[in-house]
Amino acid sequence: MNSHLATYAEKLPQTKAAVSKVINFSCVDGPGSRLVIFLQGCNYNCLNCHNPQTIDLCDNCGGCISSCPVQALSWADNSTSSSVKWDTDLCIHCDTCLSICPKQSTPKTYHYSVADMLLLIRKNSLFINGITISGGEATLQLNFIKSLFEAVKTAPDLQHLSCMVDSNGSLSESGWQKLLPFIDGAMIDLKAWQQATHLWITGRDHHRVFRSLALLAAEHKLYEVRLLHIPGKTDFESEIDALADYLKKLPPAVRIKLNAFQNHGVTTEAKTWKACTEQDIKQLAGQLSQRGVGPLILPAVYI
């Protein structure tokens, strides 16, 4: 018995992360091929959110259990005070439970310990260049991220994998300090330039976002800044000079990525907003490159 391994396993935290989805192979979440872990829960309330059921955590009220047409939902341990259990094998992904939930949450959440997640990573390790933790807002489960990435970076068979975080930038500086030793980079969303616009779209102010960007840039851990363009709603075009000035001052290695808003899955007034076309993106990209920002990463697809 390898006692070394045994103690290592014991040291892994027992707490489990609430995970809404894992994708084995993604081409758009950092360098190369990536395993992406989407954590459940977000501290923003974006009008344009495509997955509103990932914002709030399920509070186990049980309201959705009887709505499931295939009995994939039940009380764990048969007692009405326990938690709601979701059987992935039975689920047919009809999403009835989502439409019924009073919190606009979902019972379809996986619970992974660090050890569970390491198993999954090992299973895919031949095929991936790294792991990206996304959300929801990934950093709300900071301890899980830290423990997982620490475990990856200290495991001889996994440490070549790059560890990235995809975040809305709302984490505090002390939070980032905990992660910095174990991450290779972060992708940060800048959802609007002006405070008021940011507040209107996300429900939160953006002081923390700029501080996160500055800190990560200084530590050479800012991999990508993402601008989600919603024509006529976000203020990137009206604030183009200030925005371009700011982006130009970031280290040249930072990728500036433009994303195009699409309205499917959206449940708020944003449902009626016009989707961002390739032409819209090209126009914004043109204005930025004219002002010396670049190279820019444009969407591979508009769907």
Next chain:
Amino acid sequence: MSLQQKIKQIITDPTLSAKQKSSYLALEADASLPYLPVSQVVHEAMDSGIICDMFEGNAPFKPRYVLPDYAKFLQQGSEYLELQAVENLDEALNALTIIYHHVPSVTNIPVYLGQLDEVLMPYTAGLDPETIYQKIKLFWIMLDRTLPDAFMHVNIGPTDNIICRTILRVDAELKQVAPNLTFMYDPQITPEELFQRAAANICECSKPHIANYPMHAQSYDQQGFGIVSCYNSLPLAGGANTLVRLNLKEAALRAESREDFFSHTLPHYCTLMYELIEARSQFLHEQSHFFDSFLVKEGLIEESRFAPMFGIFGMAEAVNILLNKTDFTDIPLSNSKSQYGHCETANILGHQISEALDHIVKSTAVTYGYHGRALLHSQGGISLDEDVTPGVRIPYGTEPDPIAHIQALAKHHQYYTSGISEILTIDETVKSNPQAMYQLCKGALNLGFREFSANVASNDLIRVTGYMIKLSDIERFKAQGSRTNTTGLGAEAAVNTSILNRKPRVASHEQSPRYVR
């Protein structure tokens, strides 16, 4: 329909060129002969679609696939073709252009164009890269326009050389349907940077396929092998005399249980397969006089290097049927999680079937084979197939993510000496991230994939098993006919087998063997 009516229909078809009409007419003539003598049970098995001769013709007069030793041809010239030994790249390309028109195959167009870097490198001395690029580019355009069949296959790699790099450059630039291209990868020989280049090409135009060179090489002797048509790996200076295939789905339907399948049904139909293989290859080798050809006389092919391909298809359906027949009756078939490609139990049963086939093929002697044996092949389907999945693939539209897909099927690859292919559909986001394609491909080969083929979803060029067609051509074909033979086949395949429903649009099909209006 009478023979005359059928001939008239072909002759007056508004969408076929004169040349395409000629080959369909030849097929009809062949089909009007009585079938080779085979037993009643073989006839019945053929009539009910359990075994199939791929419509190669009632009296085979040419092998299915021929892989001449082109390097030897260039070195010695040809008495029959009245050509001297070649001395420079122009002469080499000219001589190849000539001989391609004299290499027969089931499609009448050569399926193997050679290991072109190895073949051409001796004639590149003193030429600068730009000159080589110009010459290869013209050659490439010539191939697509004069031999318009995406079954014809060029091989390059595993070494790093200027011809290999130039072909990758030209292929990505021109994005032609033909020729098809396989890049041999050997971790001991191929520089990673060159392999990355090849992976980036896949993102550009869904070509090349990546062959696991050490794995293929191990299956053949020193004289080597080539990848031809759609991922058929065959002996160089030899080929396949015939391809007969077994529909595992139909076989499974006739089994009473899983045990019955392994102990009776499968061996029974394999025996019938061998009877048909013997009848077809004996006729070709003993009566057709094909092996009197100059290709044999001048030593470019050897009769002893031809083997029958023992093809199988419909693995997915066979597994699902057998699971349902035994202890898994309580699992609803509508739930894909219990099915082939998604569930460990189903996948293992699939691997067991492949292992059983491997055992049969390796232990059954044939009169005309490679070291006296046929070669097992996971057959990529033809355009007339309906409700049955090619080879050992996971059914269209139900494929899991690319990594799970590879993991589900990797264990099959060791058994299929003469070729197996999965089409991995990768969404178009990979285009801006070729590193991801490279890593996926590397992982697949590491896990034992013999051949890696990916289709990038948004490409107009799509892969139909072994070859490429243009989506826009499918539309156009309906109205006007196509210059490219395989587009006709693809269009027919698309209509019959709902291949364009595949997630996203990938077609699967080895060959469209007969005229269908």
